[in-house]
Amino acid sequence: MGCAPSSDTGTQYASLGHHGNTNVSRKTKTPTDSQLYGNTNKSRKSSTSSSSSDGSSKSKEENQPNNVHPVPPPPVKLTENDKKQQQERKVITPPPPDPVPTPKEKEEAPPVLPPLPVVEKEERQPSPVPSPTPIEQEQERQPSPKPPPPPQDDNDMRNPTDEDQQQVPPTPQQEEEKQITPPPPQEEQKQKTPSAPPMPIPPDMNDETRNGGETIKPGKDNVDFDDTGNMETPAPPDFGRSEYIATDVGTKERFIDFRTEGGEFTNPSRPSPNDNGLYTEFEFTVDVAVPSASGLQWQRPAEICQNPALFTDGTTRFDIGQGRVGTCWFLSMVANIADKPRLLERVVPARDYKIGTNDYDGVFHCRFWRFGHWSEIYIDDKLPTSGRGGLYGAHSNTDPNEMWVALLEKAFARMYGSYDEVSGGRTADAFMNLTAGVGEAIKFETMKMSSQQLFRRLKNAFQSPTTMVGCVCPQKSDGQHGLVGGHAYSMNGTYQVGDNMLVRIRNPWGRQEWNGPWSDGSNEMSQYGGSIPHPNKDDGEFYMDVNHFLKYFEQCTICNLTPDVDRDGTADTLNxxxxxxxxxxxxxxxxxxxxxxxxxxxxxxxxxxxxxxxxxxxxxxxxxxxxxxxxxxxxxxxxxxxxxxxxxxxxxxxxxxxxxxxxxxxxxxxxxxxxxxxxxxxxxxxxxxxxxxxxxxxxxxxxxxxxxxxxxxxxxxxxxxxxxxKGPDLEVDGSVLQLGCSQCITGKFVSGRNAGGQISCRDTFATNPQFFITINEPQSVKVEVMQPDQKNGFPIGIKLFETDRSSFQSDYNWFAQNYNNAVRDMSGNDGPFSYGSSVDCGYKLQPGTYVLLIHANGPEDQNDFAVAIYSERPVEIESSNL
Missing domain, CATH: 2.60.120.380 (Jelly Rolls)
Structure with missing residues (x-):
């Protein structure tokens, strides 16, 4: 999933300056009250947006609607008052208190009104979704599309009991990446109705030390993901060690190399500066970096803004602003790790970028996980800009002097070859590159969960400090209630207000939000906004009811450092x-x-x-x-x-x-x-x-x-x-029975000894391998005969006879007389005779003694074989002629 580019994104960042402290530790930024809640006493001014198709490039794969690239609108033109507010956003001490309490005050102040009841019972139904708008009514009049085939997503981790994949052999499904023509300029939006001051936030429900309304559980092995101390440089895989090595994020790793060819995993050293004292990578020209655009030039941070720094006052998800490259799928995950200092430090070592010091050498250093190890990436810090000096790619949305977002996007593009190569992708892939973790996509059209179950799973997921969630808005939802179709968003919380189950979502553009129910300035937010944090802030983040989320989005991807096996939303202890x-x-x-x-x-x-x-x-x-x-x-x-x-x-x-x-x-x-x-x-x-x-x-x-x-x-x-x-599963009366007992016997068909062939081979048929089986109580039994998977295999037959004798049969005449009386299997046949690496059949057997005979096509057929007998309860087996 990717999204494409704004025509002038970053222009205003060239003219604005704010001092950045390169030595500030990466702590959580404290936004002002206006950042958190907006100005509740004024209606917001609207802006006229335009977009351009310049720089959008077609991907080579164009069949997957999940990977298209909408164009973000151009940046809002700032008034002098807006510029002043933008420069003040990063101060650590908030301005004099507003009528709305700060997050800390909210935690301590007693509520003016009692909080709405929180519904915790799974079976309770949510309140009705607000009446649909005319657009929704028109959609509902359209015939509903046929459901797509079962999900075949790379991260839709399969359970052996899933019923949504039944074709064997499967057809390969390609998750393709596509770009679309930028949308026309957007018309000026009407001013939003001023909202009433929000209700106080119950501290036990939405404390800002919590994630998604739930107390965050300790990290893996009690790792503090807000602490960047005592972190070591990730080493390349050490194939000489047989023990597991603990990592900085609570997992334990072991690497084993079975490759017959392939080089060692080594990382480059920091490049040396050129003659001017600053490093330049001459091979990675701006035309190579952005082949789909023209008129761009490289500029170093000091040429773009007044006081460049890697970070200013820490990092938050609000730093992320997308530019003219379709990297929303990547930036939505970058926004997630921006709130997790330990994970971000592993990707962007803060001390390695020397700008603002005497050691500045023009080198930016970061890491991405790729094919099993952390690759050290070194680039020069030149960034693509337009003729007017505005950044072409991603930028900091909170401070024009902050460079980490733009440099990280360039390093990602450099690793894969160009900005065009990373235009369009999937959030799970970005998560793996940024954390070495695993993502699982949930496609709404084929999922088997109710909206309540999905909400519960998301709610559980956000209890983990390393959970990240990305979501995809399909092209068909483009323009509906402010949503951008073919676009990747990030999700960072769940909240329950009365019967309403809400999800909190962010647009990586840093603007253009959902304007339906529970949006900024909506009736719902005016009435209940005090029950959830960060309402009414025009920063790209918004709330939706989970039912609207399911209607207008098509999938979400839940990512964590280790997988969620039982699909309850909580990462399991697979460390x-x-x-x-x-x-x-x-x-x-x-x-x-x-x-x-x-x-x-x-x-x-x-x-x-x-x-x-x-x-x-x-x-x-x-x-x-x-x-x-x-x-x-x-x-x-x-x-x-x-x-x-x-x-x-x-x-x-x-x-x-x-x-x-x-x-x-x-x-x-x-x-x-x-x-x-x-x-x-x-x-x-x-x-x-x-x-x-x-x-x-x-x-x-x-x-x-x-x-x-x-x-x-x-x-x-x-x-x-x-x-x-195929194992112990046996279909009985339309349901699958897993037989708990198994016995396996191996042998080999040898010509002249036990390769007896079919019943027509009078002299040899009775020499075929036989198994004397005693059944003590009624039960289902499955017989499976296997041979090596090779082109020269032959058909295999299975025959089961009931007998009152206590020994094997060696008389061909007995077999000939009883051949047509062989025990019928569950399909009503007297036993299979077919090609394949395995042949099986199931029986419902009464207590008694039985002779099982297996055979090939003729006396000349030779091959290894294995006979597996699965049963509900133990059975006695003797073998002969192996």
Whole structure:
């Protein structure tokens, strides 16, 4: 998701000056009362906005409505009084108190009126949404569109029991990035009706030390994310260490390298200044940086404003102002980490930018997480400007002298090649670049939650100090109630006022807000605005009822440092991150059709954090390495298997979540599982083989998020025979029954010994492998026969006979006489006979003794095999002719 550019954004920042202290510690900015609440005694003046199509560039992919780029309107022309207010925004001590109390006063002052009741019960229904406007009525008269296919988002982490993906093999879905023509200039808006002074804020509900109306829980391992002390420089992956290493954000990491080729992870050193004492990167010219625009020039911060500084009086989300580049998807996440000093310090080390000191060398240094490690990025601090000196890209929305937003956006563009390359994207990708965390997209058209359940999940999520939420407004909502279509917003809180469930959203433009119910100056805000913080401030931040949010937005992405396995909104304690690096290569890039001809990695899951049923949460993420952000992505996925049986040179695996793991053409894809402790195998694959698409010959990363350390990770060698089955799930009377007991037996069809072929082979049929089964009580049983996944496989048949004998059958005549009386499976057939790497059938069996016989096509067929017998309760099995 991205958004495009304002024509003159940043012009006013060249003429305004405010001294920036480069030595100020990064603390939370204290906004003035007018910043928090606006002027409640005056109606706001409106402005005439215009936009330009200059500089907007078409992406090479143009099919995904989620990745389009609207144009922010040009900046509001400031009056002399406005300029004075803008310069005063960053003072730490607020001006003399207004009739409205400051946040600290709100916490201590007794409320004038009793607070509205807070509804906490899940089953209680919200109050009716305000009557629709004529625009909404017109929309509702339109025929509702057909629901789209099941969500196939890279961050929509799949649960093996999900029912929204049923096609096998899946079709790769590409999340494409697109730009649109800038909208026409906006007409002057009517002045908003002056709002009444807000009601006092109940301190137990909306204390400013809280996030989203809820007390923030301690961070991971009690990490204080407001504290930037005792932070270490992230080191490249150390493949020589077998133990987990603690990080500054409470996770523990281990790195293992299984690549057969690929360089070491090294970071560049700080570049030296040029002859003039300032560093310049001559290769990254302004034409290379912004190929879609003309008439731009590089200027250093001192040429743009009077007193440039990296930070002035700390950082907040209100610093972020988008320019003429479609990076709203990136800036919405930057706004989120701006309120989390520890996370921001890891990205932008404050002491490394020397402007304003004798050590200033023109170098800006930051870090982005990319393909498993923190990449050190060094750029010169020249920024693209228009002919009038205004910043072309992002800027600080609170102080024209503050440079960190503009420099960070340039560094991000430099990492990927140009500003055009980062125009359009997805918030989950930006979150991963900024934090190394994981995001999960929730698409509203296909989600199975009610509005109350979504609100509860968001509310829970904001209890974590590292939660970040991005949301997407689709193109169809463009212009409706002030919303910008094809645009990424950030969400930073949830609040409940009576029966009304509210979400707080911010436009990274720093202006142009929702003007429907609960907006600044609305009747709802006039009546109840005192029950929520920061009402009536024209800064791009606004409130919406969750039902309107669901109507006008199309998805939200919940991001955290570790995944939310149970989808309750709260990040789970999966603090152990195990990173396996590998590569697809010839002979190990078989694509979907030959899935086991891909690299395979075995790990052991401990019982740490097992639930009452003995299940352990595991999230598996695959990340592909790309050389080009737009064009080098291929369809990827990772499959997860339970080791059912293990011999010295044989592995038999049960596949987990086969119908839910979709191939996604994106940087990464995540899948969640609840498993029993034991050994498991991860198989990363691409949709196409290397013979069909040579681009798949690339490096990949598999990350396991677990509650405890994984042990004994290794790559399975080619000498090991691997067979896979569908596992213990059995469909019974329209529902899926998971059979709790399993036994696995391996063998090999050998010509002249036990390769008996079909019933027509009179001399050999009775020599086929047989299994004598004793059933002591009625139950469902599943039989699955597997063979190695190879092109030279043959059909496999299964026959089950009831017998009153206590031994195996060796008489062909007995089989011939009883052949037509074979036990019928649940489909009414007498047993399957078909091609495939696995063949299975289910039975409802009464107490008794049975002979199970498996066979190939003819006596000459030779291959390894495995027989898995799943049952509700233990059964007795003997085998013969293996």
């Amino acid at each position: 152990y991150v195990t990173s396996l690096f590998g590569n697809w290569r010839r002979g190990k890039a078989g694509g979907f059709q030959s899935k086991l001809q891909n690299p395979q990695f075995c790990v052991t899951v401990s019982d740490q954090e097992a639930d009452r049923d003995g299940n352990v949460p595991v999230v598996v993420q695959i990340v592909q390495k790309t050389s080009d952000r737009q064009d080098d992505k291929v369809g990827i996925r990772v499959d997860f298997y339970k080791v059912l049986h293990e011999d010295s040179d044989i592995l038999v695996l049960d596949e987990l979540g086969d119908k839910n793991n979709m191939y996604l053409i994106d940087f990464s894809s995540c899948y969640r599982f609840n498993v029993k402790p034991g050994k498991y195998v991860a198989v990363p694959s691409t949709m196409d083989s290397c013979d069909k698409d040579p681009r798949v010959l690339k490096e990949f990363l598999i990350r396991f998020f677990t509650a405890g350390p994984l042990t004994n990770p290794f790559e399975i060698q080619d000498s090991t025979t691997v067979m896979t089955g």
